Amino acid sequence: MSARETILSRIRDAQTLAPPVAQQVPRGYRTGRTLPDAERVELLVDRLVDYKAHVHRCDAATPAETITRVLGEVGARRVGVPGGLDEAWLTGFVGDVVVDSADVPAPELAELDAVVTASTVTCAETGTIFLDGSPDQGRRALTLVPDVHVVVVAVDSVEVGVPESLARLVPERPITLISGPSATSDIELERVEGVHGPRNLHVVLHDRPRL
Template sequence: MTAKDVILDRIRAARELAPSTTVTVPRNYRTGRTLPDAELIELFVDRLVDYKANVHRSTAEELPATLAKVLADRDARRVGVPAGLDASWLSKYGGEVVVDSSDVPAPELEGLDGVVTSSTVSCAETGTIFLDGSPDQGRRALTLVPDLHVCVVPLSTVEVGVPEAMARLVPERPTTLISGPSATSDIELERVEGVHGPRTLDVVIVG
């Protein structure tokens, strides 16, 4: 008998001993919390900066100019975008715009200088941005392979806490949670960025 057989036998035995009744777990989460826009933005920006994200403010009208400046400051000359991104957002960008598709192998995305996407919802308390693979956000590889991610966050999609943010998600969609640029620490707590995703995260809050 292999170790795998032993483990599976133990699982089967435990299942036979387990009660067959269904237990309802109460989930009395705090929901419906709101903050005035000024306080919500202050909280969200504080958390983003704490996670070492770069934060920019913009109006809807100024967004093309803001994105063009952010990308120019990063020397991003070739930028990937999901197929459903509003083309007007990059109307003032002078570089090459590459529209992503599933036909492009993920390793080839490394040739991009950055990526620009929208977002689904964000949580101010944790500084977390949620992507769900919608047409204006694209596939997960698009936001994980390039070294720069410029993410547009409409103020109307920012919620106070996690329960409020989760309530706006579609459970069946693939969700990616972003809290600052990709980073990890070794046993000596030496921070290394860009290991599992973009080394640089620029967040443009619109509204």
């Protein structure tokens, strides 16, 4: 019997011997909170800047121009994108665009200067951006290996709090939560960036075009 099978067997035995649950854990979370767009955006930007992320506001007509400008500012020449990303967002970029797939080995992603993805939902209260592996967001490795992540956030995808944000997610999808650039502290409490993901996070915050 392998170590894995032994551990799972012990867990099953413990569950069999455990007494039945007397009551359910209350889940009465506060939900349904709303704020006007301007207030939600202001709250989100405050959180993102506090996390040392770079925020770029633009209107519905200029996300491509903003993304191109950001990529130029960071000196990106080779950019990775998920297969379902809106191609119009990179119309002004003159470098190499690498469309990611499961066939691309993760170590090769380190050769990218930056990655551009969309997002699913964003929590203004915590400044957390949620990715769910959709075609325009790609696999998790794509957003963790390159040093620069440019993530596009639509204003109408910004919710006030965590319960409201979670309500817009599909639980079965692989969720990645981003709260600013990757950072941690060493044993002497010195901040170290880029340990678990990109050291530089650029958020392009835009309004969606009206249909």
